[in-house]
Amino acid sequence: MPLTVETSTSIPLVDAHEIALEPVARQEGPWSRAWAKFRRDRTAVGAGVLLIVIVVASLLAPLYASQIAHTDPFRSGLSARILINGKRVPVMQPSTQGLGLGVTPIGPTWGARYLLGADTQGRDVAARLLYGGRNTLLIAGAATFLCFVFAAILGIVAGFFGGIVDLVISRVLDILWAFPVFLLAISLSIVLISQALVIGPFTIGAGSLALPIVIIGLVYVPYVARPVRGQVLTLKNSEFVLAAIGLGIPRWRILLKDILPNVSTTLIVFIPLMMALNIMTESALSFLSVGVQPPDASWGTIILDGESLLYTRPAVSLAPGLAIVITVLALNLLGDGVRDALDPRSKLRPR
Amino acid sequence: MTDAAVLAARSQAESSAPPLLEARHLSKRYHFGKRLLPGSGKIVHAVDDVSLAVFPGETLGLVGESGCGKSTLGRCLTRLYEISEGELLFEGREIGHVGARQLKPYRRKVQMIFQDPSGSLNPRRRVADILAQPLRVHGIRPRAEIDDRLRELMDLVGLPPGYLDRYPHEFSGGQRQRIGIARALAMEPQLIVADEPVSALDVSVQAQIVNLFADLRDQLALTYVFIAHDLAVVRQVSTRIAVMYLGSIVELGSTDTVYGRPAHPYTEALLSAIPEPHARQQCERIVLQGDLPSPISPPPGCRFHTRCPFADDRCRTERPLLRPLDDGRSVACHYPRTEVSRTAGT
Numbered sequence: 060m061p062l063t064v065e066t067s068t069s070i071p072l073v074d075a076h077e078i079a080l081e082p083v084a085r086q087e088g089p090w091s092r093a094w095a096k097f098r099r100d101r102t103a104v105g106a107g108v109l110l111i112v113i114v115v116a117s118l119l120a121p122l123y124a125s126q127i128a129h130t131d132p133f134r135s136g137l138s139a140r141i142l143i144n145g146k147r148v149p150v151m152q153p154s155t156q157g158l159g160l161g162v163t164p165i166g167p168t169w170g171a172r173y174l175l176g177a178d179t180q181g182r183d184v185a186a187r188l189l190y191g192g193r194n195t196l197l198i199a200g201a202a203t204f205l206c207f208v209f210a211a212i213l214g215i216v217a218g219f220f221g222g223i224v225d226l227v228i229s230r231v232l233d234i235l236w237a238f239p240v241f242l243l244a245i246s247l248s249i250v251l252i253s254q255a256l257v258i259g260p261f262t263i264g265a266g267s268l269a270l271p272i273v274i275i276g277l278v279y280v281p282y283v284a285r286p287v288r289g290q291v292l293t294l295k296n297s298e299f300v301l302a303a304i305g306l307g308i309p310r311w312r313i314l315l316k317d318i319l320p321n322v323s324t325t326l327i328v329f330i331p332l333m334m335a336l337n338i339m340t341e342s343a344l345s346f347l348s349v350g351v352q353p354p355d356a357s358w359g360t361i362i363l364d365g366e367s368l369l370y371t372r373p374a375v376s377l378a379p380g381l382a383i384v385i386t387v388l389a390l391n392l393l394g395d396g397v398r399d400a401l402d403p404r405s406k407l408r409p410r
Numbered sequence: 411m412t413d414a415a416v417l418a419a420r421s422q423a424e425s426s427a428p429p430l431l432e433a434r435h436l437s438k439r440y441h442f443g444k445r446l447l448p449g450s451g452k453i454v455h456a457v458d459d460v461s462l463a464v465f466p467g468e469t470l471g472l473v474g475e476s477g478c479g480k481s482t483l484g485r486c487l488t489r490l491y492e493i494s495e496g497e498l499l500f501e502g503r504e505i506g507h508v509g510a511r512q513l514k515p516y517r518r519k520v521q522m523i524f525q526d527p528s529g530s531l532n533p534r535r536r537v538a539d540i541l542a543q544p545l546r547v548h549g550i551r552p553r554a555e556i557d558d559r560l561r562e563l564m565d566l567v568g569l570p571p572g573y574l575d576r577y578p579h580e581f582s583g584g585q586r587q588r589i590g591i592a593r594a595l596a597m598e599p600q601l602i603v604a605d606e607p608v609s610a611l612d613v614s615v616q617a618q619i620v621n622l623f624a625d626l627r628d629q630l631a632l633t634y635v636f637i638a639h640d641l642a643v644v645r646q647v648s649t650r651i652a653v654m655y656l657g658s659i660v661e662l663g664s665t666d667t668v669y670g671r672p673a674h675p676y677t678e679a680l681l682s683a684i685p686e687p688h689a690r691q692q693c694e695r696i697v698l699q700g701d702l703p704s705p706i707s708p709p710p711g712c713r714f715h716t717r718c719p720f721a722d723d724r725c726r727t728e729r730p731l732l733r734p735l736d737d738g739r740s741v742a743c744h745y746p747r748t749e750v751s752r753t754a755g756t
Binding site: 298305306312317321 | 513
């Protein structure tokens with residue numbers, strides 16, 4: 060019911076000081092509120108802890124190889140022998156099936172050495188798994204960083220300035236979006252095998268980790284830049300930005316103080332999810348031998364190494380496969396938790 | 411260039427002073443749809459040839475149904491939107507088409523209050539930060555005095571100064587609207603354009619905010635343009651009323667004249683929709699047929715003829731301009747209700 064003229068006189072109005080104030084207990088900022096909410100989310104915290112364990116384990120790969128496994132995971136150990144239950148056992152065991160020709164690498168030993176068995180070249184799979192994790196996480200992490208730097212700049216610039224700037228950036232992103240990731244990676248690496256790519260002071264050779272980093276990082280820029288642009292567009296038309304324009308606040312200041320802090324949550328929400336996507340892409344590229352080049356390891360290359368042993372020694376492929384699944388799952392769970400904590404009303408869901 | 415429409419826009423102003431803010435033939439058009447070729451695509455006439463004058467000390471109520479362009483007009487008046495056509499004069503100076511730098515002094519004098527009190531405050535900034543920013547950017551107060559001024563502003567809008575380090579989400583709707591008002595007041599404006607400032611609030615809170623507006627007007631000698639669709643609220647606060655329909659002003663005059671005897675058939679229908687508190691005063695409600703026509707292709711002639719019970723051939727072809735009547739108000743109608751017999755056409 061609308062107000063009638065008499066309202067102001069007939070209803071005795073309580074002084075604003077008394078009515079308007081329901082006591083508010085704390086005065087926390089949006090960040091501390093999000094942190095408090097995240098801490099209560101057991102799944103997300105568990106996923107975060109698991110990820111920390113995975114990262115630390117991967118970083119400790121050299122320590123494991125030299126101190127525990129006493130092995131060099133990058134040198135073939137075809138003639139090596141290890142001591143199991145007091146017996147010296149060859150790592151490459153003569154085949155007992157069929158004609159008895161050829162050799163099969165040793166399976167999981169449950170000992171310090173060759174915990175997960177050996178691959179076709181007699182190398183310790185457990186140590187390679189940790190080294191591979193290092194590369195996979197490094198590539199995915201660096202690609203994510205690169206991706207977010209470009210995506211944030213392009214998305215915010217396109218959304219905020221609009222017009223012709225937006226048009227050009229959006230079309231470039233569309234082109235990038237249309238690029239087949241694997242085709243791009245395969246063709247680039249084929250070109251680079253014969254000749255290293257020199258861009259200014261940077262030289263990218265065929266075996267360089269920079270290649271998968273740049274490819275993965277750039278190819279996924281539109282995935283992040285588009286939602287960022289969309290959100291900046293929404294924010295630009297929000298009443299608080301209009302209010303800031305009305306207050307005569309300079310544009311760069313509006314961008315810095317009103318737009319950026321509100322976009323940052325979207326960016327943070329995307330980080331774990333993009334990281335998961337990048338890990339899968341990196342593994343796929345390495346599996347297709349266009350990512351990490353031998354003798355270096357990544358989870359993708361180890362799966363490839365284990366391909367021929369799938370029936371006799373499934374652990375070789377299974378171990379990195381499980382590592383990918385667990386890491387990606389943990390990242391997604393963490394991402395869900397971060398989103399719930401930071402952006403509960405957001406409908407943004409990548410992919 | 412003071413033509414008939416511009417003069418009609420000044421109707422029934424109490425003060426004889428020159429207008430504080432004056433819009434002359436102001437239009438705002440939006441393009442949308444595909445615009446690959448120049449001239450293709452669709453155009454929305456959100457505000458169509460509006461002339462309006464706001465005099466110092468008055469409260470001009472701007473009413474009309476949803477989508478009639480009153481918010482867009484308000485945002486054009488505060489230069490939040492670019493003006494497609496026409497002039498905007500503040501204290502006689504043209505400010506409708508000047509760049510950001512020349513606009514800066516105008517920004518200080520004209521402020522806007524928004525409808526959605528939660529949407530108009532950045533959720534990531536503390537109240538103190540929100541209020542202090544205009545003070546710093548415009549150098550309104552020296553740095554040392556900013557804290558005192560913030561306390562003063564909070565006091566002015568009836569909030570305890572202790573709430574300055576809180577974030578907007580910690581306040582209720584009415585309190586947020588008070589912060590919005592404080593932010594506008596930080597600029598020490600002469601004119602405040604309030605865009606539906608109470609429609610998002612509870613009725614009890616509405617009354618408080620309306621009273622706050624009245625108190626501030628008396629205390630700070632403010633001039634308001636008060637946009638609302640709630641006719642009762644507008645009647646309570648306004649000295650003059652402008653009624654909008656489909657982007658144009660159809661009737662303009664003092665509150666008593668317009669509410670007492672509406673001259674435009676649209677105003678008449680609009681006012682008949684106000685629920686009366688006393689049954690004996692209940693007059694017949696005029697229910698308009700049809701919906702608001704699309705502002706993409708507005709009807710020719712009088713914009714209202716598609717829903718007007720009194721429309722004839724002249725209304726369908728010739729567009730009525732805002733013209734003054736004998737009793738001082740202005741109306742955009744060929745057959746104002748005060749001039750023809752009230753039974754005609756029914």
